[in-house]
Structures are given as structure tokens and as C-alpha cells.
Amino acid sequence: MSQDLASLTAQVLAFRDARDWAQFHTSEQLAKCISIEAAELLECYLWKQPAEADTQKVAAELADIFYAVLLMANTLGFDLAEELKKKLAENAEKYPVDKSKGNNKKYDVL
Numbered sequence: 001m002s003q004d005l006a007s008l009t010a011q012v013l014a015f016r017d018a019r020d021w022a023q024f025h026t027s028e029q030l031a032k033c034i035s036i037e038a039a040e041l042l043e044c045y046l047w048k049q050p051a052e053a054d055t056q057k058v059a060a061e062l063a064d065i066f067y068a069v070l071l072m073a074n075t076l077g078f079d080l081a082e083e084l085k086k087k088l089a090e091n092a093e094k095y096p097v098d099k100s101k102g103n104n105k106k107y108d109v110l
């Protein structure tokens with residue numbers, strides 16, 4: 001990783017603020033943006049085998065999602081790194097290695 005979340009968020013906010021776009025970036029609009037960008041990511045794979053997807057386009061759509069995620073976390077005052085750590089801890093409880101290693105069953109049927 002080249003930069004930490006705080007540095008990347010600062011760059012995203014500078015980009016947004018230079019354009020006076022904060023007024024448009026409500027949590028609802030950003031949630032829509034994340035969902036729409038995720039759909040654009042899926043479109044990269046539509047009617048293709050995974051290996052046929054344009055990896056540059058996939059990377060660009062991931063970056064679009066990440067951009068909106070950073071903005072939404074900032075808008076809501078979330079520490080995204082801390083939220084991810086909490087989620088990993090929750091998932092470690094749901095998916096203990098001895099039960100989940102090598103299988104894709106959901107936690108409620110492990």
C-alpha cells in the first residue's frame with residue numbers, strides 16, 4: 001500500500017472541496033454512488049468469463065467505489081480503519097478457522 005487512509009481521504013476531500021461538491025455529498029447520495037459504482041464493477045464481468053474482464057476497467061471501478069466509500073466514511077465521521085478492524089474481529093468469531101477453512105458456507109450453517 002502506498003498511502004494510509006488518512007492521507008487518501010485528505011486527497012479525496014481536497015478534490016471534492018476544490019469543486020464545491022460537499023453540498024451534493026449527503027450520506028444518501030454517497031450510498032447510491034457506491035451501489036451504482038458497484039454495478040459498474042459487475043458490468044465489467046457481464047457476459048464474460050472472469051479472465052476476459054478488462055482489468056484496467058475493473059481497477060478504475062474499484063477506485064470509484066473506494067473514492068465514494070472514503071467520502072461517505074468522512075461524511076458520517078467514521079474511522080474506516082477502526083470499522084474494518086471491528087468487522088474482521090466479528091467475522092473471525094463467525095468464521096472460526098477450524099470450521100470455515102476451505103469451505104464457503106455461511107456462518108449460520110457452519
Ligand SMILES: [Mg+2]
Nearest residue numbers: 037040061064
Ligand atoms: Mg465508475
